[in-house]
Amino acid sequence: MKFKADEIASVISKQIxxxxxxxxxxxxxxxLEVGDGIARCYGLSSAMSGEMVEFSNGVRGLVFNLEExxxxxxxLGDYLEITEGDEVRTTGALLSVPVGDALIGRVVDPLxxxxxxxxxxxxxxxxxxxxxxxxxxxxQPVTEPLQTGIxxxxxxxxxxxxxxxxxxxxxxxxxxxxxxDTILNQxxxxxxxxxxACGQRDASVAGVVEVLKEYGAMDYTIVVSASASDPxxxxxxxxxxxxxxxxxFMYQGKHTLVVYxxxxxxxQAYRQLSLLMRRPPGREAYPGDVFYCHSRLLERSxxxxxxxxxxxxxxxxxxxxxxxxxxxxxxxxxxxxTDGQIYLEPDLFFxxxxxxxxxxxxxxxxxxxxxxxxxxxxxxxxxxxxxxAAFRELEAFAQLGTELDKATQAxxxxxxxxxxxxxxxxYQPLHVADQVIxxxxxxxxxxxxxAPSEVAEQEQRLLQFIREEKSEIRNTIIETKALSDDTKDxxxxxxxxxxxxxxxxx
Amino acid sequence: xxxxxTPIEKVKSVLDDPSARAITRVYADGFLSAAxxxxxxxxxxxxxxxxxxxxxxxxxxxARILNSSIVSRDDKIDLIQKVVGPFGSKLFTNFLxxxxxxxxxxxxxxxxxESRSRHEIQQGIRHVKVTSSEPLNENAVERIxxxxxxxxxxxxxxxxxxxxxxxxxxxIQVGDTVYDGSLATRLKxxxxxxxxxxxxxxxxGRNRFSHIEAN
Numbered sequence: 001m002k003f004k005a006d007e008i009a010s011v012i013s014k015q016i017x018x019x020x021x022x023x024x025x026x027x028x029x030x031x032l033e034v035g036d037g038i039a040r041c042y043g044l045s046s047a048m049s050g051e052m053v054e055f056s057n058g059v060r061g062l063v064f065n066l067e068e069x070x071x072x073x074x075x076l077g078d079y080l081e082i083t084e085g086d087e088v089r090t091t092g093a094l095l096s097v098p099v100g101d102a103l104i105g106r107v108v109d110p111l112x113x114x115x116x117x118x119x120x121x122x123x124x125x126x127x128x129x130x131x132x133x134x135x136x137x138x139x140q141p142v143t144e145p146l147q148t149g150i151x152x153x154x155x156x157x158x159x160x161x162x163x164x165x166x167x168x169x170x171x172x173x174x175x176x177x178x179x180x181d182t183i184l185n186q187x188x189x190x191x192x193x194x195x196x197a198c199g200q201r202d203a204s205v206a207g208v209v210e211v212l213k214e215y216g217a218m219d220y221t222i223v224v225s226a227s228a229s230d231p232x233x234x235x236x237x238x239x240x241x242x243x244x245x246x247x248x249f250m251y252q253g254k255h256t257l258v259v260y261x262x263x264x265x266x267x268q269a270y271r272q273l274s275l276l277m278r279r280p281p282g283r284e285a286y287p288g289d290v291f292y293c294h295s296r297l298l299e300r301s302x303x304x305x306x307x308x309x310x311x312x313x314x315x316x317x318x319x320x321x322x323x324x325x326x327x328x329x330x331x332x333x334x335x336x337x338t339d340g341q342i343y344l345e346p347d348l349f350f351x352x353x354x355x356x357x358x359x360x361x362x363x364x365x366x367x368x369x370x371x372x373x374x375x376x377x378x379x380x381x382x383x384x385x386x387x388x389a390a391f392r393e394l395e396a397f398a399q400l401g402t403e404l405d406k407a408t409q410a411x412x413x414x415x416x417x418x419x420x421x422x423x424x425x426x427y428q429p430l431h432v433a434d435q436v437i438x439x440x441x442x443x444x445x446x447x448x449x450x451a452p453s454e455v456a457e458q459e460q461r462l463l464q465f466i467r468e469e470k471s472e473i474r475n476t477i478i479e480t481k482a483l484s485d486d487t488k489d490x491x492x493x494x495x496x497x498x499x500x501x502x503x504x505x506x
Numbered sequence: 507x508x509x510x511x512t513p514i515e516k517v518k519s520v521l522d523d524p525s526a527r528a529i530t531r532v533y534a535d536g537f538l539s540a541a542x543x544x545x546x547x548x549x550x551x552x553x554x555x556x557x558x559x560x561x562x563x564x565x566x567x568x569a570r571i572l573n574s575s576i577v578s579r580d581d582k583i584d585l586i587q588k589v590v591g592p593f594g595s596k597l598f599t600n601f602l603x604x605x606x607x608x609x610x611x612x613x614x615x616x617x618x619x620e621s622r623s624r625h626e627i628q629q630g631i632r633h634v635k636v637t638s639s640e641p642l643n644e645n646a647v648e649r650i651x652x653x654x655x656x657x658x659x660x661x662x663x664x665x666x667x668x669x670x671x672x673x674x675x676x677x678i679q680v681g682d683t684v685y686d687g688s689l690a691t692r693l694k695x696x697x698x699x700x701x702x703x704x705x706x707x708x709x710x711g712r713n714r715f716s717h718i719e720a721n
Contacts, residue, residue: 011707015700023687024695028679032524042524043682069524089684122709 027090029071031055034082037075037231038064038276041088044071050130052095056087060111062095062233065277072277074233076111094130097241098123099248104192107209107223110238115225116209127248129240133299140305142339145370146257146314149185149429150178152355152422155381155439156388157342157362160370161191161255161312162303166334168319168326169344173356175318177426178342179259180208182316184215185429186257191314192249193221194258196242199235199265202227215427228265235269243300246313250302253309258301262318263294267330284329294330295337340364354423359388373482374436379443380483384418387443391415410448417447420455433477434463437491440483446495462498470494527620530613534620537601538628544597547625553598554618557590562614572611582606626663634662635679637669637688650676 029043039061047053051063053073059082065072075082076095097112102123107116114121142160159165159182167175183193195212197205205225212218222245226238239260246256260266267290274287282288294317301315319334324345326335335341340363349356368376375381394412398404404412421442424430430438438459441447450458466474473490477483483491541550562569571577571585586602594602605611626632636642636650647664654662658680669677674689 007711008704008707011703012700015703016696019692019696019699023685024691025683025685027682028684029682045682069528120705122705 026092029088031082031084031086031088032070033084034075034079035276036272037079037233038273039073039075039079039082039088041071041073042069044088044090047071047090050094052091052093054089054091055082056089057081060095061088062237064273065279074236074273075231076233076237077231079231094128095237096126096128097244098125099127099245100125103222103245104220105218105222107225109230110224110226110234110241112241125248127244129237129244130296131244131247131300133296134302134304134308138304138308139302140310141369142303142312142366143369144255144303144312145367145372145432146182146191146255147185147189147432148178148182149431150181150355151424151430151435151439152357152359153178153182153342154371154432154435155375155422156359156385157340157357157364158367158371158375159314159316159364160303160367161314162301163340163364163366163370164298164301164315164317164338165364165367166317166319166338166341167344168321168331168335168341169356170321170324170346173344173346173349174354174426175320175344176204176208176261178344178355179261179316179318180211181427181429182257183212183221183259184217184427186220187215187217191220191255191257192246193217194242194246194256195221195223196239196258196260197223197225197227198238198260198262199226199228199269200261202229211427232269232272235266236273239263239266239297243297243313243315247300250304250311250313251309253304253311255312255314257314257316260297260315260317262320263297263334264320264330267293286329290330291333291337294334298334298337339366352423353419354426359385360392372432374477374480375432375439377436377440377483379488380436380440384439384443388415388418391418413448414442414445416452417450417455418442420452421447421459423456431478433474434467436477436483437466437474438463440488440491441495444492444495446499449499458502461502462495465498465501466494526613526616529610530616530620531624533605533610533613533617534624537617537621538625540597540601550595550597551618551621551625553595554621557594557598558615558618561590572606572614575609579606579609582611627660630660631663632658632660632680633665635665635667637667637672637677637679639668639670639672639674639689641668642666650678654678 027044027046029041029047032040032042039055044053047063047066049063049066053061053063055061055075059075059077059079061073061075063071064074073088098121100123102121103112106114106118106121108121109115112121112123139162142162144161145154146159146161146163148154148159153159157165167178169175179195183195186193195208197208205223205227209218209223212221212223222242224238224242224245226235242258242260246258249256267286270290270293271286275281275285279287298315298317301313303312304310317334317338319331321328321331326332326343343358343362344356345358346356348358371381391411391414394408395415398412421438441459441462446462447455447458470490473487473494476487537550537554538547541547568589572582583603583606586599586606590602591599602611605614623633634654647666651662651664672688672690673693675687675692677688678685
């Protein structure tokens with residue numbers, strides 16, 4: 001298309017005609033000192049905490065510290081251009097970011113500026129980055145499931161809409177992958193996703209965006225990126241920005257999912273700012289309010305009541321631990337704030353169990369209510385967690401090389417196959433009906449005669465068989481979301497047919 | 507080299523250490539209230555000023571002795587009593603002794619400045635910085651003064667400044683508050699608004715041609 005130059009010229013001339021100069025009133029101060037991402041300013045006697053200020057070169061800042069004689073400001077932008085003696089003005093506004101549909105499919109920085117080179121974002125609305133979390137009366141219990149598409153998660157640590165489920169583990173254990181799979185699984189659904197990259201390498205952020213694009217997930221996803229090379233203030237603000245963008249949709253009655261990847265880096269950025277601001281350091285040199293920094297962020301996730309539209313915001317914060325140390329300061333803080341955690345272990349990861357979820361200490365405190373009936377069934381995921389725990393114990397015992405009776409050996413064999421069954425390659429989320437079909441098959445011993453290394457392949461074949469030839473069973477599960485006795489019988493019959501066919505070909 | 511000149515200029519304008527200012531405020535308040543109870547604070551301030559101008563500036567060696575940390579506290583007090591005592595008022599001599607006792611003699615010029623400004627505020631006088639692009643004539647200054655007097659609860663003392671960069675209009679600063687009616691700021695606002703409007707217009711033009719569902 002072509003823009004009509006005279007149309008735009010007329011807009012401009014109308015603007016000039018209508019322009020009314022108003023005397024601008026503002027508080028001013030002067031920069032006393034500038035540090036890494038912070039400035040100490042003199043004057044600004046009526047500045048408010050959290051207020052946005054503007055430096056003379058147009059860079060924005062956020063009032064962070066109010067002291068007797070000076071004001072501490074964190075600089076949201078290039079702090080190298082600000083020098084001692086520069087003028088600072090208050091704006092009387094809180095830090096806000098553009099929100100709305102215009103942002104979907106875009107990659108933005110924590111101030112809402114596009115960084116994907118796809119043109120300006122014209123958003124009709126803005127929203128303050130820091131807002132109060134919805135109160136008790138505004139919420140309702142979490143009862144709807146948020147399907148992650150990962151068998152191990154949906155079966156054992158289910159996540160509900162409005163829940164906060166922590167993903168915790170050492171570096172390179174697949175934390176981001178779980179979050180990404182969850183985003184990919186929302187394709188075609190009604191959930192808007194926000195991925196907040198905080199303190200990540202630029203290359204990994206580019207990789208994430210690439211994956212999202214490849215699988216068509218950018219159509220319903222916003223990426224907020226404050227990479228490791230961005231100044232600490234931006235890394236500190238990024239999660240709040242992501243929350244504000246998701247909140248906008250939540251208050252419209254829509255469902256949202258926010259991934260904070262990762263909050264340990266944000267805590268480090270906050271520690272840097274606090275120490276530069278000379279706030280007293282506490283444990284691990286974090287400031288005393290680092291707990292509040294995370295709790296006020298995660299409390300904003302909610303399932304709103306029906307009067308407010310019933311929207312929800314599910315949060316998947318990610319925390320990176322060092323050598324499995326979950327009792328460090330930030331991990332314990334975030335564990336205590338969230339409604340459960342998915343714990344990933346390097347040992348499992350390198351043993352080929354991927355996703356490397358440690359079933360024993362991963363929990364979901366509310367998600368059980370949100371599981372669909374079919375999944376909750378005793379014969380499906382209901383007893384799987386205990387069974388796996390019993391298997392782990394037996395496995396350790398069996399390593400002593402003692403003679404095992406037949407029943408124990410059978411239980412062990414079943415266990416090996418269940419572990420195989422819960423493995424899942426990345427970026428291949430499964431529909432919940434398929435998950436039910438394959439876990440139900442596992443607990444009914446369909447794969448008992450298959451070598452453990454071939455379970456994955458046989459599972460694929462089984463799912464294909466059901467999809468192609470027994471699609472009515474699958475459709476019933478999708479529609480009713482339950483596993484009635486009739487459906488169970490039909491499934492068992494289908495399993496038998498499948499087994500017979502395998503044996504016939506073998 | 508104009509470029510290298512600017513930062514130096516900037517540093518000059520930077521104010522004193524804020525923690526030092528917090529201290530000077532305490533001494534200035536104390537000095538003024540003592541002066542008021544013993545007579546006129548005006549006279550006390552004049553005496554203070556003349557001590558700075560006629561003694562400290564004229565005899566830098568004396569100032570150096572007072573600021574030096576080699577000279578002990580008691581010696582300084584002794585010196586003050588011998589040198590200032592016979593000429594100055596009792597109030598001022600005592601004030602200097604108190605400062606000497608607390609080792610704050612180095613802050614003297616700052617305390618004078620602070621005392622003056624606090625005295626003016628108490629008298630209902632405030633300094634107002636008026637910046638214009640061209641030097642203002644008497645008439646205009648008088649008009650600004652009288653209109654400010656009506657609107658503000660104090661007696662304005664106008665400090666004039668010229669800055670060609672504001673292009674036109676006036677920028678008036680009272681304390682930390684700036685009333686910016688300059689042409690430069692208005693143009694900046696206009697530019698922002700035109701940019702925003704044009705962007706919106708372009709976007710809506712684009713929407714007109716594209717499929718509604720595609721948005």
